[in-house]
Structures are given as C-alpha cells and as structure tokens.
Amino acid sequence: MVSRDLLQRLASLQSSEGIVSAYVRLDSRLMYTANQPVMKFKGGAKRFLRHNKERRWAEALEREEQRIVSFLQDWKGGGRGLAIFACTPADIWEVVPVERAYIPTHIAVDTTPDIFILARVADEYPRLLTVVVQRDRARLYLVETGRLQDVEKLRTLVPGRHDQGGWAQARYQRHIEEHVDRHLKRVLGELQEFRQRTGYNRLVVAGPREVVARLLDALPNDLRELVIGTTEVDVKHESDEEVLGDAHRIWQEHERKVEKRLVKQLVEEAQGEGQAVLGIERTIDALLQERVRLLVLADGVTRDGSACDSCGFFAAEEFQRCPACGAEASPTDVVERAVERAYLSQDATVEVVFDEAREWLLAHGGIGAFLRY
Ligand SMILES: [Zn+2]
Structure with missing residues (x-):
C-alpha cells in the first residue's frame, strides 16, 4: 500500500550518487512468461538512456541494474506493478508493490527518488473509512486494497437514560442529548484528523439509524462529499467483521456505479x-x-x-x-x-x-x- 508516511519517507531520500527509480508494470496474464518484468525494466532503461544526457546517471543505472534484475527475476508477489528505489552507495533499497492501480514502466535517475507516479496513484487510490457511531462511542476503520490499515476507537461519557416521567425527566433527557451532541462533535473532530493523516477518500457511516442521521447532519461539506453510503447496524449483535463486510459491499457497488x-x-x-x-x-x-x-x-x-x-x-x-x-x-x-x-x-x-x-x-x-x- 502507498501510504502518506511511505511517500514522505521516500521524498526525504537523497544521494548525490544518484537514486534509480524504476517503475515496472506487471502484466498478470504474462506473469509466467519468462522474465516479463525484466524485459519491461530493460526496455524502460533503454528509453531512459536514450534521452538522458548525464553520464553520471547512466553510470548509476548501470551500477544498480544487476540488483534490480535479480530482484525482478525472483519476484513472485504478483500485483500490477512495482516501484523500486535503489542507490547502493547510500544504502537505499525500497520496493513498493502496487496492487490495483496502473503504473507504467518508467525509469528515472536523479539525486532524489522520482515519486511522482506513486504520489498520483496514492491520491486516486480508493481509501475507505468506515465509522461505526453510537451515542457514546465510535470506531473508525480504514481499509485499503481490502486490508484493514488503521483502527481508532473513542468513547465519551454520556449519562444513561432512565424512565421517570415528568418535567424533570424532560430536562434530564435534554441534558443527555447535549452530551450526545458533544460526543458527535468529538467524532467529527476525529474524522477530520483522520482525513488529514490518511487521506481517506470514501466514507461509510454505520450505526443505529438515529445516530447515523445525526452524524450525517453534522458533517461539514468536505466530508459529506465523501459519503458513499450508510448502513444500519445492530451494535449489540453485529461483529466488526460483519460491519466491514457491509461497508465493502457498499464500496464495491459505488465503484461499479461510478x-x-x-x-x-x-x-x-x-x-x-x-x-x-x-x-x-x-x-x-x-x-x-x-x-x-x-x-x-x-x-x-x-x-x-x-x-x-x-x-x-x-x-x-x-x-x-x-x-x-x-x-x-x-x-x-x-x-x-x-x-x-x-x-x-x-x-x-x-x-x-x-x-x-x-x-x-x-x-x-x-x-x-x-x-x-
Ligand atoms: Zn522521434
């Protein structure tokens, strides 16, 4: 997975010896054709050398070529593509498998890694956040390429309901609802913070119907635009896996429709x-x-x-x-x-x-x- 942390780490790499950035497209149907990835890499290297004017970068590519070729020969991981960043003198060797997005074969050499394609792929890649919200607690699940990447749980102290009638009860009820509103505000804050940190770009809101409606009402526009569906959850009887299964179905339907x-x-x-x-x-x-x-x-x-x-x-x-x-x-x-x-x-x-x-x-x-x- 291409996370923001990973991109930041790659962006910080630097070496005057030249870092080779090798994007290699993997064609899954040709996976068993001998050396398909190696042929792709060599084609990319040839194209790079043809327009590259700097001798030191040609030498850097030559220096890293054997290591990259050996790695590609042994690659059994499948996927749609690989991004490799290599600079032996600076002890840099990073491999980023790309599972679903399209990356073209592309080679570059410079003092810094060429992460442009990876950054674009990461921007567009669907990252699904599911929030399961209740009156006094919430759970946030971030899923990317079908895998759970991040979980956050929060709980707010909300006084319980009770059943005395009358005026005092009405006032007490309002008091409770204020606590619920405060809790939902916390959830919103968490959703915003999560968005900053992970860049999720699809949102499913799950929970008891009444709480889901209240959270949706309170969502600012930028988050509301990300909502692809809601699902009613019986929080007492449904496991996290079931809720995430629902969210995944909502997401797939959404993608298909779009x-x-x-x-x-x-x-x-x-x-x-x-x-x-x-x-x-x-x-x-x-x-x-x-x-x-x-x-x-x-x-x-x-x-x-x-x-x-x-x-x-x-x-x-x-x-x-x-x-x-x-x-x-x-x-x-x-x-x-x-x-x-x-x-x-x-x-x-x-x-x-x-x-x-x-x-x-x-x-x-x-x-x-x-x-x-
Ligand atoms: Zn021409």
Missing part, C-alpha cells in the same frame, strides 16, 4: 463530438497534443506499438525509425506509454475500470480520454 457512469459519459461525448475520444489512435493523438484531462482504460488492456525515445512520439504501429524525427524507435506497449505521458507531461488523471464498465470500454477499443479542450 465507473459505469464514467464510461457511458465517455462514449456519449466521444460519439457526440463532445470533449472526448475513444480508441488507442485518437487517444494517443490527444496525448501528443497535450489535450488529455482524464485517461480512462479497461483493466488489463495492452497494445503493441513503437515509441521514439528522442522526441517522445509513439503510435500503435510498428516502425524502426521515428516518423516525426527520424531517430531510432523501439517496440513497446503503447498503453503504458499513454499512461506515462498522461501522468508525467500533462498532469492528467488516470482511471482504470473493471467488471461491466471494463466490458463496455473494451467494446470501444479499451481506452479513451476526456479532453481539456
């Missing part, structure tokens, strides 16, 4: 001459013109083509010499080049779609983009 809406809109805009394109050729054109705002791809989509590493031209066809500048070109998966380009040169967002949305998009070439203009 992805379907996105693909539908993409297809409609592209076909209606709106600000969108579909298919690898048009998408690459838009990327080369730096017009892409949001790149959308079907999970697992790949496309063979060629890329020039001098001027950056690439296309979904085979060529040995770059049609744009005449320099040498090499074969590559152009979907990876498209993602690399979207992230690094136009600060675009990249969205990978799954399941039904994926099928829809595959029927239209598996890739498309919303444009800036």
Whole structure:
C-alpha cells in the first residue's frame, strides 16, 4: 500500500550518487512468461538512456541494474506493478508493490527518488473509512486494497437514560442529548484528523439509524462529499467483521456505479463530438497534443506499438525509425506509454475500470480520454 508516511519517507531520500527509480508494470496474464518484468525494466532503461544526457546517471543505472534484475527475476508477489528505489552507495533499497492501480514502466535517475507516479496513484487510490457511531462511542476503520490499515476507537461519557416521567425527566433527557451532541462533535473532530493523516477518500457511516442521521447532519461539506453510503447496524449483535463486510459491499457497488457512469459519459461525448475520444489512435493523438484531462482504460488492456525515445512520439504501429524525427524507435506497449505521458507531461488523471464498465470500454477499443479542450 502507498501510504502518506511511505511517500514522505521516500521524498526525504537523497544521494548525490544518484537514486534509480524504476517503475515496472506487471502484466498478470504474462506473469509466467519468462522474465516479463525484466524485459519491461530493460526496455524502460533503454528509453531512459536514450534521452538522458548525464553520464553520471547512466553510470548509476548501470551500477544498480544487476540488483534490480535479480530482484525482478525472483519476484513472485504478483500485483500490477512495482516501484523500486535503489542507490547502493547510500544504502537505499525500497520496493513498493502496487496492487490495483496502473503504473507504467518508467525509469528515472536523479539525486532524489522520482515519486511522482506513486504520489498520483496514492491520491486516486480508493481509501475507505468506515465509522461505526453510537451515542457514546465510535470506531473508525480504514481499509485499503481490502486490508484493514488503521483502527481508532473513542468513547465519551454520556449519562444513561432512565424512565421517570415528568418535567424533570424532560430536562434530564435534554441534558443527555447535549452530551450526545458533544460526543458527535468529538467524532467529527476525529474524522477530520483522520482525513488529514490518511487521506481517506470514501466514507461509510454505520450505526443505529438515529445516530447515523445525526452524524450525517453534522458533517461539514468536505466530508459529506465523501459519503458513499450508510448502513444500519445492530451494535449489540453485529461483529466488526460483519460491519466491514457491509461497508465493502457498499464500496464495491459505488465503484461499479461510478465507473459505469464514467464510461457511458465517455462514449456519449466521444460519439457526440463532445470533449472526448475513444480508441488507442485518437487517444494517443490527444496525448501528443497535450489535450488529455482524464485517461480512462479497461483493466488489463495492452497494445503493441513503437515509441521514439528522442522526441517522445509513439503510435500503435510498428516502425524502426521515428516518423516525426527520424531517430531510432523501439517496440513497446503503447498503453503504458499513454499512461506515462498522461501522468508525467500533462498532469492528467488516470482511471482504470473493471467488471461491466471494463466490458463496455473494451467494446470501444479499451481506452479513451476526456479532453481539456
Ligand atoms: Zn522521434
């Protein structure tokens, strides 16, 4: 998982000897093709060397290459990609597996690690916070890539209800409710603090119906926007696992719905001459013109083509010499080049779609983009 702590730690690394940052895309269908990750890495290294002008960085890459290659040869962890940061003289060796997001193969060498792609992936990665709230206590669960990452529990002293009737009872009841409000305010504070610390970007509110409604009412807009659903919980009888199971289902439904809406809109805009394109050729054109705002791809989509590493031209066809500048070109998966380009040169967002949305998009070439203009 790509946490903020990890990004901060990586960002603090530095060495004048040159830190190699190697992003390697893993194609799960080719996982058992001998040395697939190694081939990807070598292709990336070749592209880097082609446009790199500094000799010391070429030497740094050469210095780290064998260690990275050996590591990739032995990698059995699966996943969609790996980010490796290596600098032997400074005793730096960091491996970050990326499980669901799309990272393109990309190599860089500098005095600091190139964490840009990882930071973008971390920003967009769904991080689900489930808050189970009761009148006098609350539990917060942060889940990422299906794993529980963080738990926080808090409890506020709220006087109990009792059943004498009359005026005194009414006043006592108001007094209790003030305590509950104070407790909910604490929960809000905790939700805000958690957001700062972990960057969760989806929120499910669970608990007895009345308390859930009260917390929702009190949520500030920035947190309310993150709410993807609520679930009523019988706190006495449901375990944490059951509540988290519900939250996970809510989250999956939400993601599916959002992805379907996105693909539908993409297809409609592209076909209606709106600000969108579909298919690898048009998408690459838009990327080369730096017009892409949001790149959308079907999970697992790949496309063979060629890329020039001098001027950056690439296309979904085979060529040995770059049609744009005449320099040498090499074969590559152009979907990876498209993602690399979207992230690094136009600060675009990249969205990978799954399941039904994926099928829809595959029927239209598996890739498309919303444009800036
Ligand atoms: Zn070229």
